[in-house]
Amino acid sequence: MDGSDFELVVAGAGGGLVAALRAAELGSNVLVVDADEHFQRGNNTSMCTAMIPAAGTRWQREAGVADSPDRFIADIDRKTAGTADRRLARALAEVSARLVTWLADSQAIDLELVTDFRYPGHSADRCHTITGRHGSRILRHLVQRAHAHPRIEVIAPMSLREVCTTDRRVSGVEIATPDGHSEHLATPAVLLATNGFGADRALVRQWIPEIADSHYHGGQFSKGDALRIGRGLGADSAYLDAYxxxxxxxxxxxxxxxxxxxxxxxxxxxxxxxxxxxxxxxxxxxxxxxxxxxxxxxxxxxxxxxxxxxxxxxxxxxxxxxxxxxxxxxxxxxxxxxxxxxxxxxxxxxxxxxxxxxxxxxxxxxxxxxxxxxxxxxxxxxxxxxFHTQGGLVVDEHARVLADRSPIPGLYAAGGAAIGISGHGAGGYLAGNGLIAALGLAFLAAEHVSSPVAA
Ligand SMILES: Cc1cc2nc3c(=O)[nH]c(=O)nc-3n(C[C@H](O)[C@H](O)[C@H](O)COP(=O)(O)OP(=O)(O)OC[C@H]3O[C@@H](n4cnc5c(N)ncnc54)[C@H](O)[C@@H]3O)c2cc1C
Missing domain, CATH: 3.90.700.10 (Succinate dehydrogenase/fumarate reductase flavoprotein, catalytic domain)
Structure with a gap:
């Protein structure tokens, strides 16, 4: 394995696979590593109900549903009492229609609009899903696409241990097998898509004591690795009480x-x-x-x-x-x-x-x-x-991780690894806020990595 071959390393094969597929489509070579040998039936994306909110889509137009990113943002504002990160909410609401269109047209996922019921807080029918309404079906499909893509290599089990920087810019990663064999790879860009810290009881008790004694129903590898790695590089974190x-x-x-x-x-x-x-x-x-x-x-x-x-x-x-x-x-x-x-x-x-x-x-x-x-x-x-924690590394509208409000060049975060758009606590969570942050930020990160202005 020669890291210089990879323009992007994605840690986490849940929503992170969207970044791999989008970046590869745009011409980048991508390495995906996942710590869990059984990620396809163990991570949150595989466990979820596959409800992806998107505003202003063709499925909505066909069903006569009036919706727009502004309306979606207004719903987010109402549910979070105005406490969600506005810049991120706008970026995700605005990319949402493009994301589901890409999933359907470029990745051949057969999406449909849910019109038989509406989750609390959504003022329009905007959840897009697949037959069976289960994330394992989406993830299996994305994994197959990634394995078949000549520009993508997927390795599991393989953990991201550290992200290395040179002059504050990402220059490589340290990855390791479960038996401790580690390796350094050079790469200019890393996406942290390792989810949050729900599986780390001590962190949950520290940040979200109200739910610490309840059952945890999420990926067992959601141990806060992105938070640890990002903070080690001076990254900002926020909304750690959100879940x-x-x-x-x-x-x-x-x-x-x-x-x-x-x-x-x-x-x-x-x-x-x-x-x-x-x-x-x-x-x-x-x-x-x-x-x-x-x-x-x-x-x-x-x-x-x-x-x-x-x-x-x-x-x-x-x-x-x-x-x-x-x-x-x-x-x-x-x-x-x-x-x-x-x-x-x-x-x-x-x-x-x-x-x-x-x-x-x-x-x-x-x-x-x-x-x-x-x-x-x-x-x-x-x-x-x-189910999962919603706080994490502070990112901008391109999913770039920020330190003192400035991007760390080459470092991106998506999904549970990053801050979400649910404000604080549990009450701001609007159904679909998990997947839109996981898939949407991964999509935005991939486009930024692959753009000529990536920095
Ligand atoms: C039952 C259930 C139903 C849900 N339903 C919905 C829904 O309908 N709509 C919605 O929006 N959200 C839903 N959610 C939330 C949603 O599943 C998550 O928000 C989303 O899937 C998170 O994606 P992710 O990519 O951040 O994390 P994951 O999908 O968990 O992927 C993270 C991956 O990172 C790997 N990893 C961890 N650490 C490392 C490391 N150091 N190196 C390499 N790999 C590592 C893990 O093994 C894992 O495979 C649901 C959650 C649950 C549990």
Whole structure:
């Protein structure tokens, strides 16, 4: 292996593969290293629900959906109470339509617009996805494309240990195999696409104590390597308290039940059989709320109509196949099966049906349009989880890593390695903020690396 052959080294074969494919398409030779031998079924991109938000796309035009980057930015502003990095939010909103068009046309990924439900906070249908709605399908496809590309070499397991600089400019990398054999390669550009620090309990406890005791459902190699390497080079970091939580992980199988259950009309009750918060605020912030309930768990209650709608998700089908769906003809029977007070559950289901039908205000202040639940009922035990951290290295609109607000020439970061656009805490996370930051920043980094003005 001769590093001088590579114009770009990408560390992390999740969203980082987008950078490899785009840079190769533009004429660069790219080396991709991933620390995890099993990254194709272990990293966050492989685990995700494959919802990619994009504004002003041809799929939206075909469906008659009015949207624009400005509208997307307004939604980000509203969800984050204006605390997201504005420059980055604009860069990602503006590249989003080009990104999904490129995924479809250049990478032959068969995308479709999700129109059957909308995640909290999006004012337009803008999530683009694939059949099965699972990230493993996208990742498998990107891996195949990367392996087939003559300008791309993919090596796993191989970790990025350090990025070397000469006169503050990236000049090489130190990479290592799991048995400790390390090697230095010369390269002018490195993309850190190694995700955040969700798998490092101590870092999570330090920065995000509210979720530190919850289950971590994300890549096991998300150990904060980008943060360590970047900071070692003097890079700025920010938003380290930001994270994507999720309230709907199946307690039984640790598989994602999904928030479509709720947005279609499902409710969440605790072990007292009572609702306790407006479910439509968002699954991310709902994780910490659920963690605060008795036993740190709850149940999503849906009906057969919603079950049928959610079968569009591979993950939901896996939860069902794993036997996690508890069925009952009536609210009373369901309460018995769940072991919760039947008067409470009957009361909550009846009130939720009335509010969904517009007959009375919702007890928890929920205002979204939804299907009124009718029996037979289905309940799924859920547990809160941390999915990924959203803070990281400060980057500009080209994904360049900044130190004292100036780019470190040749150093880029994307996805969980970089700051996101979710502001602080869990509440600013708008569905899709993970992938748009991972794929979008990778795409922007590749274009910058391959441009004549790259510096
Ligand atoms: C269940 C689930 C559902 C989700 N659904 C969605 C969704 O629908 N939409 C959305 O926008 N987001 C979603 N997310 C979040 C989304 O998955 C992530 O934000 C995104 O995939 C992160 O991409 P990444 O490239 O930063 O990280 P990853 O995909 O995790 O890739 C990082 C890679 O870096 C490797 N690595 C780590 N350290 C090193 C090192 N030192 N050297 C070399 N390699 C290294 C890892 O092995 C890994 O393969 C979901 C997350 C989960 C867990």
């Amino acid at each position: 994507q939580g999720h309230a709907a992980l199946s307690s039984r199988s640790q598989t994602l039940v999904g928030w479509a259950t709720v947005m279609h009309g499902g409710i969440v009750v605790n072990s007292d059989g009572r609702r306790f918060a407006p479910e439509s605020t968002g699954y991310s912030e709902f994780a910490a709320i659920l963690a605060g309930q008795p036993g740190g768990m709850g149940w999503i209650v849906i009906d057969e109509h919603i079950e049928a709608l959610c079968s569009a998700f591979d993950d939901f089908c896996a939860v069902a196949a794993g036997g996690a769906l508890v069925r009952a003809e009536t609210a009373t029977d369901l309460a018995v099966r769940l072991g919760v007070p039947s008067d409470a559950l009957e009361d909550e289901l009846a009130a939720a049906r009335r509010s969904a039908a517009g007959q009375e205000p919702d007890r928890q202040g929920r205002a979204d349009e939804r299907h009124p639940l009718t029996g037979p009922y289905i309940a799924i035990a859920i547990t809160p989880a941390l």
